[in-house]
Amino acid sequence: MAEQVVGAGGLAVTAHASELPLRRSEDIVRMRQAVRAETIALGFGLVDQTKMVTAASELGRNAILHGGGGRVEVAHVAAGTRRGLRLVFIDQGPGIEDIPRAMQDGFTTGTGLGLGLGGARRLVNEFQIESTPGKGTRVMIVRWR
Amino acid sequence: MDRIPILKMGRYLLVTIQVDMHDQLAMQLQEDLTARISRDSAAGVLIDISSLDVVDSFIGRMLANIAAMARVLDADTVVTGMRPAVAITLVELGLALEGVHTALNVERGMTLLHEKVAARGG
Numbered sequence: 444m445a446e447q448v449v450g451a452g453g454l455a456v457t458a459h460a461s462e463l464p465l466r467r468s469e470d471i472v473r474m475r476q477a478v479r480a481e482t483i484a485l486g487f488g489l490v491d492q493t494k495m496v497t498a499a500s501e502l503g504r505n506a507i508l509h510g511g512g513g514r515v516e517v518a519h520v521a522a523g524t525r526r527g528l529r530l531v532f533i534d535q536g537p538g539i540e541d542i543p544r545a546m547q548d549g550f551t552t553g554t555g556l557g558l559g560l561g562g563a564r565r566l567v568n569e570f571q572i573e574s575t576p577g578k579g580t581r582v583m584i585v586r587w588r
Numbered sequence: 589m590d591r592i593p594i595l596k597m598g599r600y601l602l603v604t605i606q607v608d609m610h611d612q613l614a615m616q617l618q619e620d621l622t623a624r625i626s627r628d629s630a631a632g633v634l635i636d637i638s639s640l641d642v643v644d645s646f647i648g649r650m651l652a653n654i655a656a657m658a659r660v661l662d663a664d665t666v667v668t669g670m671r672p673a674v675a676i677t678l679v680e681l682g683l684a685l686e687g688v689h690t691a692l693n694v695e696r697g698m699t700l701l702h703e704k705v706a707a708r709g710g
């Protein structure tokens with residue numbers, strides 16, 4: 444039996460926990476490719492793969508542009524018979540003062556379209572954000588197979 | 589530095605994006621294309637994205653920007669070959685690419701570009 448660690452939300456981490464750096468925009472490309480490979484390994488259909496990779500791209504860019512860089516933790520998770528992919532984006536940037544406002548489409552502090560957070564949430568099944576002003580932001584997403 | 593090649597064919601500029609672009613590469617393409625539209629007096633731009641398996645808001649915005657800048661420079665833009673999974677994801681993301689002309693493949697894209705340019709009396 445695979446080693447299981449129960450994390451936040453009662454999800455069992457089943458395998459392949461890994462970590463990727465998010466420092467430069469090239470890291471986003473590398474992360475997209477890694478996330479794509481994991482969704483394929485989990486047997487995601489093409490549309491589900493594309494949604495998860497796109498959500499990862501949005502959140503990875505947020506961590507770099509707004510969080511001053513960080514990392515993403517990648518893990519296969521299970522809940523009952525469901526299997527899925529979990530990504531946790533962590534940065535030590537300035538944090539987000541008003542999360543509900545930051546989740547709205549059109550909200551932007553910089554050069555983007557402001558679709559990052561709200562858009563990413565629509566592309567995944569589970570979305571959790573925690574942020575402490577001055578300390579950083581942690582965004583967890585899961586997409587089930 | 590990496591660059592996406594821009595090909596000139598008559599009065600049109602052709603770009604096929606065949607690599608997973610990082611953000612600087614996308615910005616560079618935007619700059620290069622607008623410079624070339626002006627320098628070559630191009631009437632139209634065709635961008636084929638059939639190799640792209642992901643278009644996120646950044647790349648989507650780049651495509652919309654290119655179309656808008658081309659319009660100001662008196663040129664039409666057609667984006668071709670978007671994969672169905674990419675289209676579904678883009679719309680769900682909230683990016684409908686309004687103002688960007690699209691066609692299923694390069695052949696139809698060229699036909700559309702001819703029509704657009706002819707309709708403007710070009």
